[in-house]
Amino acid sequence: MKLYEYMGKKLFADYHIPIPRGRVVETEEEASKAAVELGGAVVKSQVLTGKRGKSGGISFVDTPEEASREASRILQMEIGGEQVKNVLMEEKHPPEKELYLALTVDGEARRPLVLASQYGGMDIEEVPDEHIVKWPLDALVGYHPYIAREICHQLGIEGKAVKSFIKLLGSLYQLFKEKDAELLEINPLGWYGEELIALDSKVVIDDDALYRQKDLPQVEEKTDMEKKASQMGLAYVDLGGDVAVMANGAGITMATLDLVQHFGGTPANFLDFGGGAGEEKTAGALELLLGTNPRVILINIFGGITRCDVVARAFVNVKERQGIAIPFFFRLVGTNEEEGRKILEEAGIEVFQSMKEAVSRAVEESKKQGGGQ
């Protein structure tokens, strides 16, 4: 779950990481008032997508009139498909230098990783590797000041700023652990001689840990359909084509989509209803799919933890309950396959054994219905 900049900064402040003075406003009147209090200001649109600066979503103002005008303009903006709902008004406090600092999860090393650079302010992807210090942490050892001293040494930071850096990185690691962050990024980290101030925040919380992070604000960035799916424990992505696909497992769902495309069809969606789904979840997934009005439905089940009989029963129940007028293609193999096949065949449903055959027949049918690439 991504947090808005102002939410991330609030978390930083809770952990004693210095941030600029400022507040969030929703109207131009409030923006003008904030500019008076702050004595000039930076007006920052609050959206989850990056590249706010380049799209004109950040503005520096000197007077209340300017603040009001710029806030009004930015509040009407849509950035990366996202409507701006509020702006963060912050004091203008230009740093001597801009650094980059982040804590993230390094899957390759299976450890938390500190990333730091003297070249802050720009997209870190554009900074050459030799200018980025990467320091993996050990979850058993945790954070200690020597780690920050070493990073400062490699960055060429000396003097009193080292003390500030030791404190800041310690706070950041504590926040990372306690709030189950998977990314904490400060870019730029403002350098003011002795002092360091977080001028921006990018915070991503581990979705799998949200159950134990009840105090955090809730941020929703899914479409209605995706939201509905995730509430049911399904992974759904809208892809806009003709063949609705439902499979059990992310890998096989992707492979099914690849095969649909290979045969000249267009997938309507990605719907992974997971391993070991019960009857209720399976029926829910199917009903969700029917709600998208596809031309053709393709179900690809290779049961491991998922039991074929459970899927078959759920399908037959939904079919009997609401009737399915759309053509569907059912591939079913794996755990309890014989029972599942029997249930479907007794309900007059053809069952495919080969994934290739089921997909090619589904695509063929979708073309007959007027779809295709």
Next chain:
Amino acid sequence: MAIYVEDKTRVIVQGITGNQGSFHASQMLEYGTKIVAGVTPGKHGEVVHGVPVYNTVSSAMQEHPADASVLFTPAPFAKDAALEALEAGIKILVLIPEHIPLNDAMEIMAVARYRGAVVVGPNTFGLVSSGKCKIGIMPNRFFTPGPVGVVSRSGTLCYEIVGQLKNEGLGTTTVVGLGGDRVVGQHFTDVLQEFEKDPETRAAVLVGEIGGSAEEEAAAYVRENISIPVVAYIAGKSAPSGKRMGHAGAIIERGRGSFESKETSLSESGIKVADLPHKIPGLVKEALE
């Protein structure tokens, strides 16, 4: 010889009294796996499919020394159960649950590193040395002995591919599910290294997917260290960028982890990349000849 697990491997099932734990314990027993004990706190004295249940891993190990443990514990309790198994001396730990928080996974990996144990998963189907020992949730009948080692990031797609190999008369030595999460214990490189050392594994199949950099890592490793032929398949060619497709790993960001990047680096390392799953058996047969 087999890698990781063999017919003598003694296994504990943590969470054996639950729905999934009990069902898959019976499937594993049917496959021939030596399950020596089950663990569920508070259920000491119960018997599941003839397997005695204990309250703790340590007490189970006193009566029934074991090499491996497989976890069916719900995600919020998985770290506790995993650390318990490692502390008790388990050397192969298979983590079935999905949705284990990253911080918990990193802590488990750190302790396993310190104790010299192998962790498979989390969010994995497990591993199987065909005809000898299955530790996991995959359907039994597809895993028959043969010359091919298979390593995969995703579960169901791996069964699909192993099933297709079997249809073409190609059995497997060992099949390992790495798990779909961002932090997992075993990587392609670790398993390929074991395949290389195993005289029975004459070819390896790598089943990857878009997102992350594990396949690129594997490609570089194969070029330097692996002499047996490797065939690969990468799922997600048709996926649009920036969309998360289920697995934590399956997201393309800023061009990294894309299908093209993976296909190129694998091909450049001499790995044959199948563009569709059903083309794998043919490529494996060619490689074996």
